[in-house]
Amino acid sequence: MALSAELKTFSNRIGYDFSDPELLRRALTHSSMSSATRTDNQRLEFLGDRVLGLVMSEALLKADGKATEGQLAPRFNALVRKETCADVARGVDLGQVLKLGRSEMMSGGRRKEALLGDAMEATIAAVYLDGGLEAAREMILRLWGERLHTVKADARDSKTALQEWAQARRQSPPRYEEVARSGPDHAPEFTIRVTLDSGQSETAQAKSKRQAEQAAAAALLAQVKT
Structure with missing residues (x-):
């Protein structure tokens, strides 16, 4: 089944065209909307977190060839934490296409940091499964943008x-x-x-x-x- 116009627009915002549209639909489905016939994004979130971690680890090592592990670790934590993922999600207006149950929608779920961060990680996993690591890496580095270079060395949780x-x-x-x-x-x-x-x-x-x-x-x- 092809993507709806709304999801196609979102796909354009993240800069990736899905061969399997179902992966994106699943990535954007919160557990409050799951059912016997509708899978939520929790498993994709688990995978996306690991893909993001790998990409950011590689990118930080490449960006600073002299930094010690002690200097790299807080930068890494700042780049992959839920708050940063949610900020990236807001940048591509992910909340507008998030599939939520009525209770979550009524309680402002489209703006909740945890939900946005989870869905961003799930979207990363969807791209990884659809197009491989290179496709996921390209999207992550583009969406995280200058954060990679401006993250503070003393960044704290x-x-x-x-x-x-x-x-x-x-x-x-x-x-x-x-x-x-x-x-x-x-x-x-x-x-x-x-x-x-x-x-x-x-x-x-x-x-x-x-x-x-x-x-x-x-x-x-x-x-x-x-």
Whole structure:
């Protein structure tokens, strides 16, 4: 089955023409829309994360032939983390073509960092399976663009950055709590709230507690720095 006009436009935005359109449809289908006849993007997300990691590892080594492992690791983490994937997804307007169940759609799922990041990784896997590693590498390097060269050597994950922000203001370390858990046992979704001594807080949802904590920390960082 050929791509719809909407998905064809998205395919043009990411710069890849699929031989098997079903791969792209699957990559853009959230678990809230899965059924016996509709497969979601979770398995593709798993693969896409690994493909992205390989491509970024190679690219960083090529870009800086003198950097040590200790210098490369934080740059790598900054380039592959969920926040960066979500930012890339926003750049190609992925949220507009994400297939979501009604509850996710009503709760703003098209803007959720975790969902966007997951779908971006799944899209990478779809390109990899359809066209091979070279096709995936070309798309990744083009979409990540200048990030590869401008990522800071001291780039930190959001939880670390938020903790340092709080400590610099003589506040206690941020407090993280699980406020909700939904979905089936084999594919749970966690909602985590992070709170500062000041009372400022943010919540985020993801498929693992670690991802949800990072997303919540990123959201709170954005709030306190506004």
